[in-house]
Amino acid sequence: MSSPLADRLRPKTIDEVVGQTHLLGENASLRRIIESGNIPNLIFYGPSGVGKTTVARIIASQTNKRLHKLNGTNASLADIKAIVGELDTIVGYNGILLYLDEIQYLNKKQQQSLLEYIEDGRITLIASTTENPYFYIYNAILSRSTVFEFKSVPWEEVEKAVTRGFAAISGELGFTIELEDGVSSHIAKSCGGDVRKSLNTVELLCISAQRREDDTRYVSMELARELSQKSSMKYDRDGDEHYDIVSAFQKSMRGSDPDAAIHYLARLLEAGDLASACRRLMVCACEDVGLAYPMIIPIVKAAVDAALQVGLPEARLCLADAVILVATSPKSNTAHDAINAAMEDIQKGNSGPIPRCLQNKHYDGEDNQNKGQFYKYPHEYPNRWVEQQYLPDALKNRVYYTPGDNKMEQAAAEYWKKIKGK
Structure with missing residues (x-):
């Protein structure tokens, strides 16, 4: 039991993989590709613990290519060059299959170093990532690869793995494990579609289970809740x-x-x-x-x-x-649209001088033949409004704000129509 339960129970064939029926079910696209034996460059994208690494390993075991495994978190350019160096040797005669986990952690230069070799087929790349590949993987790699999205595993499928996990540990340790009703389904539902997490919980429960006089172990619902709490919360503030x-x-x-x-x-x-x-x-x-x-x-x-x-x-x-x-509450995005339209004009250079009546002028030079600001102070006019130009000449007829059809804006619109005599 030196390795984790999830690793000891890792599926060896496609049929043993739980979930991902949209990719691996009968007549599904990825399954047909795998069964053809003609493996293109692949990128597996999806959350942790849903089978990306497992499927990559199954593919690798079915090829006659030299297999190399790298992890993007610690792989260096020297590691990639060492793999490329095998291409012209007898061990790389049939080509190399490179399984690259967490490819998003490789920088652009490291990813670029693979381009020539995955394009001509001497290296077949199978990469996995938990991040959106269209944001984190170099475009030239993407254009030479096929992306498959892995999804969180439904709890009904996870429960199959949980049941298999309890049975496996019972067989390994040689004692019977009794579960309170609902324990398996609770673990399956609380793991957030992560099979690895569910099996880690199974292993932890077996270690900490209550030991009875007849040497059996009992796993209560209370213990299951305690050790699987918050495990369904998949959240990465940067992802x-x-x-x-x-x-x-x-x-x-x-x-x-x-x-x-x-x-x-x-x-x-x-x-x-x-x-x-x-x-x-x-x-x-x-x-x-x-x-x-x-x-x-x-x-x-x-x-x-x-x-x-x-x-x-x-x-x-x-x-x-x-x-x-x-x-x-009622909804209106009229202010949102108005400021966006105004910002668009500014960004395009559509502005021009501020009308003289609005400028902060305190005096006119002797060369000005038309002295005065000519600003009309609205509070001195009936209804606190007077018509004058506020927008620059280039935009004087521009309309940014259109009242919404809600009660509040329609009431305001009717008020100003009345005041302005329109």
Whole structure:
């Protein structure tokens, strides 16, 4: 039992792999490629513990190529050059299969050093990564490879591996392991689709299980909950999972779904990411509710201030109030569209001199034949409004803001139509 249980039970054939039926099921694309024996350059992308390394090893064992394994976390350019150096020797006669785990950790120069050899087929690359390959892998490598996305394994499939794990340890140690009802399914559901994590939990439970007088072991639900707590929370503040969760959080509020919004808030807070929850909540209040309910901005700001002041776990209460309020409020992005349109004009150089009536002028030079600022002070006119030009000449007819169809903006629009006599 020197190696971890997940390694001891690693599948040896495609049929033993749990999950990934979209890739490895009957007539699935990756399975057909593997069975053909003609292996192209492959990149496996997906979360940890879902079978990427296992499938790569199965492919490697079915080829006649010289197999090399490298891990991007510690591989150097010298390691890659050593592999390339074998190509013209007898050991590399049939070509080399390079299994490169965590390829995203290789820098651009290291990845580029493989290009010539994977293009002409002397090196067949099978790489795996937990990060989005289109962001982290050099484009020239991507263009010479086929990307397959591995997904989190459904808990029903994980439970099969959990059952097999308990049976394997029972056989290795020579004693019976009795499980309280629901233990296997609880482990499967709490691992977040990570088979490796579920088997690590199985091994830990067997080590710490209650020993009975007849030398059997008993695994209770209480022990299972204790040792698998929070294991379903997949979260990396610098990785795809972080951006997926915060994106789903804001889009759920924007889409007026309070249940989904609260769910994603809970995931952020369970990971301790109070800052991201507060930031996205404030952004959504301004961007997506906006002028349909302007008072939501100070209300949400107050809730965020309270959350940051009390901290977790109590902060969840302040934020839950604000999230549900944002999700159930009327929506308007008219201010968002207006500022974006104005910024676009500025970035394109569409501006021009500020109208003289708005300039900060205190005196005119002797050479100015038309002295005076000519600014009309609105408070001196009926209804505190007077018509005058505020935009530069080049943009004087430009319209950035169009009132939304919500009650608040329509009321404001009707008021100004009346005042302006339109």
